[in-house]
Amino acid sequence: MNVLACVKRVPNTGAKIVLTDDNQRIDASNLGFTMSPHEECAIEEAIQQVEAHGGSAHVLTLGPEEATEQLRTGLAMQADEATLLETDGSEWEPRATADAIANAVRGLADDGTEFDLLLLGNESADAANYQVGVRVARELGLPCVMGIKSLDVEDDTAIARREISGGEEVYEVDLPAVITVKEGINEPRYASMRAKMQARKKAIERLEPSGAAGPGTLEKIRLEAPETDDSAADVLGDGPDSVPEIIEVLESEVEVL
């Protein structure tokens, strides 16, 4: 079984987000980058499915040259192959992204790699457009289920479970299929130092993305860090001595005691 996991490079934001002067992006100079958590789980799931059923796990990203860092993370996690759809780093509309991914999947099929399962994050950490997976599926004529927290493959069927309040919806879908996953579906493995070293030596295929959006546009103008109320907490005290003050808050202010 061949499984493709699609990931996105995003800034590794911490407690405070600082924007670049032109308000176009997050200033990541002190933060570094990561991949969105849902997508890290997509890679882990791809690898686990291949471990269970044989075949190969492939990671793909649309992004700048630097996004090879996230692909190498995938390779270090034991993905077999990696493809970079190399951009100049500008942000792509979700429809153009989906089109580029679908085109790349078709191209890889022409070269002999057909995927049985395409895994994507349910939504990316930064833009959260909630549509790339569905649009890829629709373009490729494949079935798609979103927001999956448990996945089993039996023969040619994917059994996917989605959490709803009070239980789970179960979907049974014929492969090939597109599934978008949520964090919690698995625990992504930490790559060992040795695996990381080996991943550095693996080849990454670079392709020029071809993707276009249909009529109409969604265009980012600028970002804004909303005002937050950082008026510092009332410090009740130090250590256990402050227990009476905590009780006071629980009793009179919040009335939960």
Added chain:
Amino acid sequence: MILAFVEHESGLPDELSLEALSLARELATAEGVDLGAAVFGDEGAALADELGPYGVEEIHHVTHDELGGYAPEAWGESLAQLADEIESGTVVVPGSDRGHEVAAHAGATLDAPMATNCVAVEVDDAGVYELERHRWGGSLLEHARLEGDRKLVSAAEHEFPVQSADEEAVPTATEFTPSLEADHLRVRVDRVESGDEEGIPLGEARVVVGGGRGVGGPEDYDQLEELADLLGGTVGASRAAINEGWRPHDDQVGQTGAKISPDIYLACGISGAVQHMVGCKGAETILAINTDPEAAIIQKADWAVVGDLHEVVPELNDAIREQT
């Protein structure tokens, strides 16, 4: 016409859909067009009485022999066909899992752009939407333009208060039968399995005791469990604690976990990263216990105790037990 996708439980519209109707009505007013609602399921027809107060003028009840349960692609396809039939330029959906999934399919069918998690939308003279939407789970805002003859927008959760219309409408109800092919029905809910729920779900708890990396290990959550029990609440955790394997993922509070809105959130050994804070910003009150007076959570909390949670929490538990 502005067409809103309305989810319902046995004929009663759900909260997020009513929020989305507030946005849809704003847009309909700004554009000087009617407000319609698309409803699915046998009990959908019963919504006429429920939606009039929100200014819905037309209810489109989508029916089809094959459309019994939830089927994402078929629902999205139907919504798109309906939008075509009634010549609706904009489809508004709630910022829920289903809202986003159905809209993504409708957007694919209509080949139209879609802006998710909008918090404000202005319409200019040319019909272009100047909008603000959430990024990073709501810790950033994006200003964007959404342009096109067909557009889809989702309303970010809990950003548009549910409000009835100035003028109540008496909606007309029409049935709409989409033309569906077998492929549209490849994905549908096969069955629903009920969970083995224990304790109070995070989203509903009045008191949440959160534990982060500062808790230090799985066994030390016992203290937090005890505190939660004493206060009639439940335990949550940061992603760091879950990555350590100390708690199950269901406990995660934050951007990729649960969004909570308790009366009080006791954040123990949690630094206050933005992705955590977007999960607990709905808390009425935040009380942080942290060894580091410089921790971001101390800026963001209402009350703070600077100290080691392993010393503070057991004493707090003793003191509460003595009182009650």
